[in-house]
Amino acid sequence: MPDLAAPPAPSAVAPPATIAPTPVETPEAVANALAPTLESSLVREPGGVQRSPRTRSGTRHPRWAHRYRLLLLLLDFLSCSAAGWFVINSYEQAGSGFFDRDVLNWTALVILPASWVLSLWVHGAYESRYLGLGPDEFKRVFKAIITLTAIVCFLAFTQKADLSRLSVGTVLPLTAVVTLLVRFGTRKVLHVVRKRGRASQRILLVGTLGEALSVYRITTRNPNAGLVPVGICLTEPTAEVASLPIPVFNGTVEPMDRVKQVGADTIAVCGARGVTPDALRRLAWQLEGSGIELVVAPALTNIAGPRVHIRPVEGLPLLHVEEPTISGVGWLLKGLLDRLAAFVGLLLISPILGVAALAIKISDPGPVFFRQARAGRGGETIRVWKFRTMYVDAEQRLAELLGSNETDGLLFKMANDPRITRVGHFLRKTSIDELPQLINVLLGEMSLVGPRPLPVKNEEFNGDVRRRMLVRPGITGLWQVSGRSNLSWEDAVRLDLYYVDNWSLAFDFMILYKTLFAVMKRDGAY
Known part of the structure; x- marks a missing residue:
């Protein structure tokens, strides 16, 4: 197999640290530091016309x-x-x-x-x-x-x-x-x-501090995407820059020079606030034939490709965004497949359900199932079926544990919750406690894939969170396959809203496939 390795990044990429004030670079300091090493990556014709043929560029595709x-x-x-x-x-x-x-x-x-x-x-x-x-x-x-x-x-x-x-x-x-x-x-x-830090695009982020940090966090969150930030070039000088494992430049030198300094092969323009249309067009001209790619991170986020179409009108590219498809033939087919899968699944796993029910009954006196009121589609209250994993007095003991909550938002989670029984720990780690929810799927109250139903009253859903209820809640979802309890409430809501806005049957099958690995990995399950 051919070697896919490329030279590793000069420094490891890590999650961004807190923003701390650092000295602002002066134009004189930058010029002195870069003068020995930088040279123009473009060939300029007489009269100032830029020319950048591939045969004369110093940077090519990796x-x-x-x-x-x-x-x-x-x-x-x-x-x-x-x-x-x-x-x-x-x-x-x-x-x-x-x-x-x-x-x-x-x-x-x-x-x-x-x-x-x-x-x-x-x-x-x-x-x-x-x-x-x-x-x-x-x-x-x-x-x-x-x-x-x-x-x-x-x-x-x-x-x-x-x-x-x-x-x-x-x-x-x-x-x-x-x-x-x-x-x-x-x-x-x-x-x-x-x-391992190889076979990736090395990107230079260009934009304002807030826009660049937002793209930085997104690109470093998933190394499988193959986007490794190696520098940030700010278009608006600021007295405060982020303390990051990559250099942050205060906009005193053009991005093309910074590309050569950090060894980038891609320039990512982050948002539109820091780069004017004319500047973006000239930057695209400069990159022609250089082997350096140009990508633009638009302000419109969390919208998948099938919903976005570009329609040029008199040289103006208009971005059309279609409404999310949460009705029609596809949605009807989703419901039919859900109920069929739930029926077959309950038949196949009935021995597992029986063993789990017997273990719960033997380990702790009380009911086998825990029926909790949760918010369904459109705010309708549904009672979710789950195996009981806590002692019978768990609700009464909740008040004394609120100060130990390890999550934010509308959730209460503890990695070592004392209310969970010994059998309950195993059921949660293996996600067996969620299997009885196939009954809810069979009744049409839930779906195999969708946002998790939250145990809160309808009036506690405010703002964007209410949009989760446009679809039926699911046994698994994008949230569960992306980190489960390890995610913050903000990230969980963002992932659920992304699912609602970009739902498709193919998307559901992909989440079901990833669920198998998430269950086996057991990361964030408690």
Whole structure:
């Protein structure tokens, strides 16, 4: 496997510390410090016209990206070849009719794989911005297989080829499955490499202090994204800068010079407050041909791509934001799948439920289930089914423990809550205590995936929090697969609102998949 490693960042990226006053750089100090090392990364024509051809630029796309794309291309070719070889050796009659055996071998092992790679290329399955994170890479694989299937069917029809329908109907779906599995495994390897600080984009953040810190926190929260901030260039000088493990410059030198100093390959403009449209346009001109990418973090956040469309009008790019889809055929299908899965799930796990109920009854006198009133969709009060994990006097003892609350917001959480029974600790760690909520799903009160129902009165939901109730609460959700009790209330609400605003069936399946690993990891479960 090609080496995906790239030179590590000069300093480890860590969560931002508190903001503390530091001396402001003066223009003279910056000029003296940078004079020996900086030189213009642009070639300037006479008359001040900037020119930046790739052949003369000092910065190019990182080698790891080229190697990773080359690795994917090779693996995609081999995936299709392996599928073709399997079909040829599985069906004795695959080569009868229009093709002889040699032609079929060339077609299945060379021509079809080359066509598969070309189809993936046309659909953007090798573009860097789709690799490593998110579902877009896999969506493009699906689009590529649909296109290739249509072309094969068209050629077979027009050429009147006597092909085995079973062979064609097997090799193409098998190619898609193998390709998806291989790409999924390759992505996991890439994530491991990125957690070691390699194979990532080194970004210079440009903007005001508040905007840059916001993007810094988001990009360092998930190392799998492959975005490593290596410097911040402030567009508005300030007397206070953040104490961070990366340099923070007070805007006395142009970003292009700072890029060379910190070794960045990407400039991220954070918001619009610190950069004017003219300045942003000129910066884009400067980066042409330099190999340095330009990304812009808009003020509109937490809105996923399918809801955002750009419509240019007289050179003005208008950003259209569609309403979230929480109704219609997809929403009806979600409800049907929820109830079907809940019914089948209750049948399959009934032995586990029985053993858990017996353990609760033996360990502590009292009811097996704990029925608590919680807020459902539209503020409707529902009674949630859960296995009892606390002593029967837990509610009465809550007042004396309020000072030990380890979370903020509307939640009460303690890592070592004395009200939890010995069996209850095990049930919570394994999330078995949540399984009876399948009854709520079967009754249509809850969903498999959605914001968690909170044990509070309706009037205690204020502001943005009420938006969570636009959808049915769920047994699991984006909050649970992103850290569970380790998250702050603000982060939990942000994730729940993101789910509400960007819901889709594919999103639900992704959360259910991640739930399996979250349960096994047991991080934040108490």
